[in-house]
Amino acid sequence: MIYLDNSATTKPDPAVLDSFTQVSQRFFGNPSSIHQLGGEAERLLIRSKEQAANLLGVNSDEVIFTAGGTEGNNLAIKGIALEHRGRGKHIITTDIEHPSVFEACQSLERLGFRVTYLPVNRDGEISVDDLKKAINDDTILISMMHVNNEIGSIQPVKEVGEIAKQHPKLFFHVDNVQGIGKVPLTLEDSGIDLCTISGHKLHGLKGTGILYVSRGTKIFPLFHGGNQERAIRSGTENLAGAVAMVKALRLIRDKEEKQVSSLYNLQAYLRDRLTKMDGVELNTPPKAAPHIMNISVPGLKPEVMIHKLGEKEIFISTKSACSSKQTDESKILSACGHTNERTTSALRISMSYDTNEKEIETFLEVFEQSVEQLKEVME
Structure with missing residues (x-):
């Protein structure tokens, strides 16, 4: 074959599968439980966040474990829009986004938000000048992918991040599902406020992912319940999935380097x-x-x-x-x-x-x- x-999707790495199995068997307690099994699970979850943060060059409290790219993109886009709609109702994205971004933006249009879809050139790249012109006093979010999933074009996210820094009222979200492990992207002090990663694109497991949410960035949660993940994503944590996600991230970083x-x-x-x-x-x-x-x-x-x-x-x-x-x-x-x-x-x-x-x-x-x-x- x-x-x-x-x-x-990628074939799961055997080491990732092994880590998932081991954690599922040994650390099956609920991280929110106050007994010893729950405490062990909670400590492993905290350690996993610290490891993920180290690999991404961010703080551990900026790492939110998710179920993948679609959830991460929806949480970022709708979370910002709903939390900050009092500031403005204008969103900027591009004509070549993944359906989980494109359709999330379309759903917000039905709620009264206005979306600008930036055109791209023959190579699938936006114009930075077009972006600058699109920003107005009502803009609260820029959302775009780093690497296009169909043609592999790379957007100028570094430049967009610098532009975003000049507009403290708006937030910048990057869909990095296709870029992670192949095209370098710095998150710290980049102007990027939110960034989506999916486990199954880097030899991890389906149903695992990470959403980076920078300190000071408030988003409206899509799930309400037990206040897990800083109350951004309620629900019993998928501990085995989180550990497997971090394992996959570590392995892809090593492969990228070599x-x-x-x-x-x-x-x-x-x-x-x-x-x-x-x-x-x-x-x-x-x-x-x-x-x-x-x-x-x-x-x-x-x-x-x-x-x-x-x-x-x-x-x-x-x-x-x-x-x-x-x-x-x-x-x-x-x-x-x-x-x-x-x-x-x-x-x-x-x-x-x-x-x-x-x-x-x-x-x-x-x-x-x-x-x-x-x-x-x-x-």
Whole structure:
């Protein structure tokens, strides 16, 4: 099997699974219980937060354990909007956000908020000048992804953070689900007030994640109950999931430090070979995250190619897994200004640090043969 759909989800690391199992068996007490088992669980939870904070370069009280990217994005966006609606009702985001951001913003529009969706250029990047012009006295939130999940484009979040610092009334949220462990991002003193991370994108477990909430940032909770997680996310803590999340974060940080150049080399090799293939168009910009390559084969239905490769146990995808079963057209590529032929024939190849050159070589050979065969059938 050759698995190249890592932007949708990654295979859990055995060490992560082991940590989850051990904690589930040994520390099953409720961290809120006052007996010894509860105390042990609480101490492990506190230690996990400290470790996560150290890995992210933040304070432990700024770490909120969540159930993943969708919850983190919704908590950040709706939490800021509802808590600070008295200050203003204007939100700024982009045209190429993940559905959990885009639809969260749309839901707030139904509650009377006004949302500006910034356009992107051909490479999927916003204009900083457009952002500056969009900010007004009513703006309370800027929300954007660091790395795009379909084409790998990188937004200028460092510059946006500096702009956000000049407007103390507004908050800046970054969806870093695709960037963590691949593209460096500093949180401390960056102007970023909230940042979302998902465990299953970095060889952790589904249902685990982290939302960074900077000190002094108040958000309205979406869950009410036992006041866990600083009363930001009530509910009995998923201790085993939190420990597994931290384990996955530590492992991906280590891989990033030692192997990120190899991932860039694989992407360059992939780009070079795909560029030379007849009928294949590259959609991922030259300066992109190292694990994503988006292409189009105009004239071919993407799902046909997915199934043909799947027969050879090679797995890629069309677009975001959260929207892949909807219309064929890629909303992201459309926002980048590509033609309908390209937006409806997009394929995404997404690698991990476990991907090797032999796998890429095999994929390229099978892919090229499949393109030729399918075009012959069409003719």
